[in-house]
Amino acid sequence: MKQKNITVAIAGNPNSGKTTIFNNLTGSRQKVGNWSGVTVEKKQGTVHFQGYEIKVVDLPGIYSLTPYSIEEIIARDFIIDEKPDIVIDIIDSSNLERNLYLAVQLVELGVKLILVLNMIDEATSKGVVIDQQKMGSLFGTPVVATIGSRNIGMDKLLAEVVKVAEDKEPVSRHIHLPYGEEVEEEIRKLQARIWEFPELTSRYSTRWLSVKLLENDSEIMTMLENADSKYAPVLRQSKRSSFHLHDIFEEEPGNFLGERRYGFIHGLLREAVKMPKESGLTLSQKIDKVMTNRILGFPLFLLLMWAMFQLTFTVGQYPAGWIDEGVMWLGKQLSQFLPSGTIKNLITDGIIGGAGGIIVFLPNIMILFLCISFFEDTGYMARTAFIMDKVMHTLGLHGKSFIPLLMGFGCNVPAIMATRTLENRKDRILTILIIPLMSCSARLPVYILLTGAFFPQNAGNVIFSLYLLGVVLSVISGQIFQRILLKLDAAPFVLELPPYRMPTLKSTMIHMWEKGVIFLKKMGTVILAGSMLIWFLSSFPQPVSNSHMTKAEIMEQTYIGRLGKFLSPVVKPLGFDWRGGVALITGFFAKEIVVSTYGVLYQVGEKEEESEGLRSALQHSGMSPLVAYAFMVFTLIYTPCLGTVAAIRRETGSWGWTFFSVGYSITLAWMMAFLIQQGGKLLGTL
Amino acid sequence: MNQGGKGVVKKLNELKEGEKGIIKQITGNSRFQRRLREMGFIKGTEVLVEKFAPLTDPMELIIMGYHLSLRKEEAGKIMLECEGTL
Numbered sequence: 001m002k003q004k005n006i007t008v009a010i011a012g013n014p015n016s017g018k019t020t021i022f023n024n025l026t027g028s029r030q031k032v033g034n035w036s037g038v039t040v041e042k043k044q045g046t047v048h049f050q051g052y053e054i055k056v057v058d059l060p061g062i063y064s065l066t067p068y069s070i071e072e073i074i075a076r077d078f079i080i081d082e083k084p085d086i087v088i089d090i091i092d093s094s095n096l097e098r099n100l101y102l103a104v105q106l107v108e109l110g111v112k113l114i115l116v117l118n119m120i121d122e123a124t125s126k127g128v129v130i131d132q133q134k135m136g137s138l139f140g141t142p143v144v145a146t147i148g149s150r151n152i153g154m155d156k157l158l159a160e161v162v163k164v165a166e167d168k169e170p171v172s173r174h175i176h177l178p179y180g181e182e183v184e185e186e187i188r189k190l191q192a193r194i195w196e197f198p199e200l201t202s203r204y205s206t207r208w209l210s211v212k213l214l215e216n217d218s219e220i221m222t223m224l225e226n227a228d229s230k231y232a233p234v235l236r237q238s239k240r241s242s243f244h245l246h247d248i249f250e251e252e253p254g255n256f257l258g259e260r261r262y263g264f265i266h267g268l269l270r271e272a273v274k275m276p277k278e279s280g281l282t283l284s285q286k287i288d289k290v291m292t293n294r295i296l297g298f299p300l301f302l303l304l305m306w307a308m309f310q311l312t313f314t315v316g317q318y319p320a321g322w323i324d325e326g327v328m329w330l331g332k333q334l335s336q337f338l339p340s341g342t343i344k345n346l347i348t349d350g351i352i353g354g355a356g357g358i359i360v361f362l363p364n365i366m367i368l369f370l371c372i373s374f375f376e377d378t379g380y381m382a383r384t385a386f387i388m389d390k391v392m393h394t395l396g397l398h399g400k401s402f403i404p405l406l407m408g409f410g411c412n413v414p415a416i417m418a419t420r421t422l423e424n425r426k427d428r429i430l431t432i433l434i435i436p437l438m439s440c441s442a443r444l445p446v447y448i449l450l451t452g453a454f455f456p457q458n459a460g461n462v463i464f465s466l467y468l469l470g471v472v473l474s475v476i477s478g479q480i481f482q483r484i485l486l487k488l489d490a491a492p493f494v495l496e497l498p499p500y501r502m503p504t505l506k507s508t509m510i511h512m513w514e515k516g517v518i519f520l521k522k523m524g525t526v527i528l529a530g531s532m533l534i535w536f537l538s539s540f541p542q543p544v545s546n547s548h549m550t551k552a553e554i555m556e557q558t559y560i561g562r563l564g565k566f567l568s569p570v571v572k573p574l575g576f577d578w579r580g581g582v583a584l585i586t587g588f589f590a591k592e593i594v595v596s597t598y599g600v601l602y603q604v605g606e607k608e609e610e611s612e613g614l615r616s617a618l619q620h621s622g623m624s625p626l627v628a629y630a631f632m633v634f635t636l637i638y639t640p641c642l643g644t645v646a647a648i649r650r651e652t653g654s655w656g657w658t659f660f661s662v663g664y665s666i667t668l669a670w671m672m673a674f675l676i677q678q679g680g681k682l683l684g685t686l
Numbered sequence: 687m688n689q690g691g692k693g694v695v696k697k698l699n700e701l702k703e704g705e706k707g708i709i710k711q712i713t714g715n716s717r718f719q720r721r722l723r724e725m726g727f728i729k730g731t732e733v734l735v736e737k738f739a740p741l742t743d744p745m746e747l748i749i750m751g752y753h754l755s756l757r758k759e760e761a762g763k764i765m766l767e768c769e770g771t772l
Contacts, residue, residue, distance in 0.1 A: 064724035068717060097750040098726045252716065258723040285736075288753075297740040386755050390741035393757070399744075492718050492760050494725055497746060497753040 012090030127276030327356030350535030377503030408438030707766030
């Protein structure tokens, strides 16, 4: 027998438990990617049930189907264009009124709908009693109650999917939301015009399209207006109708249509739901009395942030160390088996070295996303935005930008990945552009080396000044980006504070695992290609064998050495010699390499890099403390590493922003180093 | 609840912790209005000020039985009818 297919889209408000249900249904049979062209996660999975292969698509969490955010447009376009067989709307049963607003819009869209009353246990314990049958018959859709966190109701839901797909569900019918006689008349007039265009009627429900026209829906308007006045009769009618309704109700049609929808919901709730009388404080409110308390809220927040940072970067250091050792061991083993030559060097130095440099980040990323996922799923993430928004808003950022920025001090790569928690694209890009100014842990060895050599008495203060400079520059840059570059319409700060909930282990683990895989797969390829390129540049042209050249002399001969020399006029005004130039070029790959490059260039043994040898070599190199400081400032500001570049590319979804970030940071680094060098000289001669 | 317009009209950001009012009007651009509407801010709905953030902005509200945060600046665009006098 040929297998039968059903496509199901899962819609629902954020915090309705949508993802948990998706995970329950599909288990590990998931594919995570992006919706084409945008950096919004797209999840798909399959489940086999009663001889059907059911394809499940998890739509982004949305409150409405108006086209005002990428998430809403994605969800709407998917339902209209891909025409899934069934849409499942996940509803938070203890927050019915607002959750049903989306359900009403889905009904209007004319899709085959199943309403899922999720977290029904929470509603029951609050004293909310729902007559599911009545609700279903009023809505014209089957209603299924579930408890996602305990995996209850999934088989019932799947059985309902099959029943609706086979058109055997008696409850399913199309209902029309009553908008009142005046509006209905205008809808009829519009429908009559729309009927003249078969390409519109085949794609949309005419009633839905009419309502959208009355609401002045921007996406629909643009689509009709951009058709060379083909749809002029429709648009003319829409204008007339809107004016007419505006006259009657003295209000934008969009406004009272929204009110009518809520009116319908209220009527439905009156008939099908018994709400409890005023109840006391919920557990969640009690928790929040402490967590967002005026006095305790802040210290608790800082404590949790500190704990997350320590867990990610201090505890994460151990597994990272094991991985590092494992990679080195592998390199050694391979180098014993492979015949000497270019291939061997490529594999051991280029590929293994490069790949090793990537996967050592893996523990940090997994732990960080374990924490983030925990904060998101419990509901605390929204509180961090609530607590920090005032500070972040003065910087032109969103309260939710704080965690990514903080993580930037550990490692910029996971920090940039963490900007996904920001819903608005403008906030996200702004945060991504600023993160590289947070001095990550990989820059610290450079500071330690140079301060040890040139500022032994004041090392602590000097290093602190660098971290501070990064923060100050981020504030200034934030202002610049916001004013000049991102004049995008700022989204209003409307943030739901969901009730505190215990996350399920399964969801947390799946989230963490996904991030790890994304990191390895997507960024790994870019970083690997980059590290092979760097290896090539620093290994070729190969010196004539048997020559008695030192390592430094060999390096001088390679492309990267030549590049350093070629670029020395550029870095000369900053007081750096060609060695500094080469160190900075290799530092583009990863900041740790700056130190080892210096080690090679100043001809000290590898073991001595961080010890006396290199320090005294630097002291005797003719470099002044001022130049050393300028060099550290340059290191602080310019592009942190190739991994960061790959992360920016992935998370902005645009090479334009990626190149902008690289260009901006290098320019700013040069200017700041120049200012320090020239200003310092000036002060010195005074 | 006040019927017949006897109450005082205040901006939402003028309310203190624990105070509530009924939505009368929402100003601001249509995008803002639409966003608020889909979150349940429609005429006749009750809003309660649950608390202010530790740094006094934004504010936490309860509407339709759920919790929501708005910046004071934006809350100032929501006009409420409240009990009592100024």
